[in-house]
Amino acid sequence: MPEPLAPALDRLRPLLLDTEGLVRAVASGRRRREHPDPVRAELRPVELRAGRQLQITGTDGRIPVTRNHSPQEAGAAVDELLAQPFGNWHVETRDQVVQLRVTKRGEAQVHTSAQSVEGGEAAHDRARNHLIDPADRLFTVLGADGAKRRQVDAFLRQLAPIARRVKPEGRPLRVVDLGCGNAYLTMAAHRYLAAEVDADVQTLGVDIRPEMAERNARVASEAGLEGIAFRAASIEEAAVDPEFTGVDIVLALHACDTATDDALALAVRWQARGVLAAPCCHNDVQRQLQSAESIPFAGLTRHAILRERFADVLTDTIRADLLRLLGYRVEVVEFIDSKHTPRNALIRAVHTGSAPTPRRVREYTDLVASWQVDPALAARLAPEVDAVLAAGAPE
Ligand SMILES: C[S@@+](CC[C@H](N)C(=O)[O-])C[C@H]1O[C@@H](n2cnc3c(N)ncnc32)[C@H](O)[C@@H]1O
Structure with a gap:
């Protein structure tokens, strides 16, 4: 009532x-x-x-x-x-x-x-098998709570096998976290990869908010981390920075809306071998669906809540398809239970260089044509996408 x-x-x-x-x-x-x-x-x-x-x-x-x-x-x-x-x-x-x-x-x-x-977060944490001990000084200086630690832990479980696979010989493993925010993940990944994947790791966190770089560098130094740096820049700016070369793994955890597309586009441009992106809100495609003149199955987008959910699925499907067309093996998985975060889908990709089949090309072109969307990732990678579509176009 x-x-x-x-x-x-x-x-x-x-x-x-x-x-x-x-x-x-x-x-x-x-x-x-x-x-x-x-x-x-x-x-x-x-x-x-x-x-x-x-x-x-x-x-x-x-x-x-x-x-x-x-x-x-x-x-x-x-x-x-x-x-x-x-x-x-x-x-x-x-x-x-x-x-x-x-x-x-x-x-x-x-x-x-x-x-x-039971017993709140502290007891919850002790009961679980953590990749990084919740009592690690890193979490104390970061001020991370149990929920964030669980999210980071779950992300690291997905990262570890990819890091082992793409670890280069004869030079450090280079990891870039785009839209790193408070850098919980950036710092935890750096510590974990150095210790567990036995890699000499160089990590860079990029965030558009100028105050984050200084704060994150100070926290990293308090946590005793070496080989990690932070840059105040937009992901777009990072794209043209000549210092960013030879990147092995790109991370993006909840980079807002099309910032995830910026991160994926950059990973492709850098030819990063491993990509792990857990997208956040999907406003861009949602707006396009709302203003499309005639789309199939209009009921799917009539109600705001269904439109929002459908836009999530459509956006991540398009992202996964595009990465596949551009030579990545892609999986989309839940990296953590939805009770911890509703934004729990993870696009996990490894570069293999395989050319797409005509069927894959058709699947993608049919999808965007049916839903009349102009995907942000395709716009960011227009030359690469056009080339692959032209080469793989069905007879
Ligand atoms: C929701 S927070 C996630 C932060 C962090 N990855 C985490 O999961 O804790 C999104 C972050 O992306 C940053 N961001 C948004 N758009 C960006 C852009 N175009 N370039 C760089 N950073 C961006 C924001 O400043 C914010 O810190």
Whole structure:
């Protein structure tokens, strides 16, 4: 039953501020004719040297901004978010999940279900077999919480076999993480590859936010990592930098929207032998589907939620097809359970140099023609894609 919104939101406040009981919370969507700023926010407790804090990551849909709030500051930060016109709140605590949806009439529809998260994240972490010990100094200096550590661990499990396969002889393994953000993955991959794949590793993290490079370099040095560097640049800028040569593996974890296409395009241009990209939002194709004049099976894109899911599938199918056409062996897998992140698909590719069959070419051309989409990755790699389509065109 719908109920008045203000008291329903008030009931969420203590759950959000209880950093012992909170597992995670997400505020998303918007109310009619209103626009929250940020457009999405995620809250979770983190264990830092300064003690347990509430971490809030807000995003404008493209660039996330993360802040850690001490118990003294957290109240004001949570009040600010509760005052924003989000359409949905999803709050998970150790013993319940509360979903609050704002109806068209501006009332709250609240659904609460019981759950049991034994002993919180710390106990969760100990029970699992980690590739990097959660107690590693790296995670302490990074301030990474259990959820991030689990994501990074899962990603490393996918990376390890590819790294073993593409490790070059006689020179260091070069890894570039594009859209590295706080560089949890960049640093963990660097440490793990050096120790476990027995490689002399050179790692570079690239992120468009200027403040990240300095912060990440400082954290890497505090963690005692050597052979790792950070650059404040867009992925497009990295493409023309003459220092970026001989890259073996390209990583991209949740690079926003078409930044994943930028990363994949660069991997192809660099002829990186290994590519691991876990895409994030897929707004580009979703927008194109929305404005297409006549597409098959219109029901697939009529409802916003279905259009969003279908755009995810279509975008990643196109990306995988294009990589295949350009000489990669490609798999698309779930790298982590969806309860940890809904963005859990991973495009995993190894360069083999095989030319595509005419059937593969036709599959791709039919797909983009049917759905009338102009894929960002194809635009970024137009000369390479045109050449391969011309060479492999069916008789
Ligand atoms: C969702 S965060 C993911 C960060 C990190 N890979 C992780 O998983 O923790 C996306 C990152 O991509 C960066 N980014 C977005 N577009 C970019 C671009 N065109 N060039 C470089 N970085 C970009 C943002 O600044 C942000 O740090």
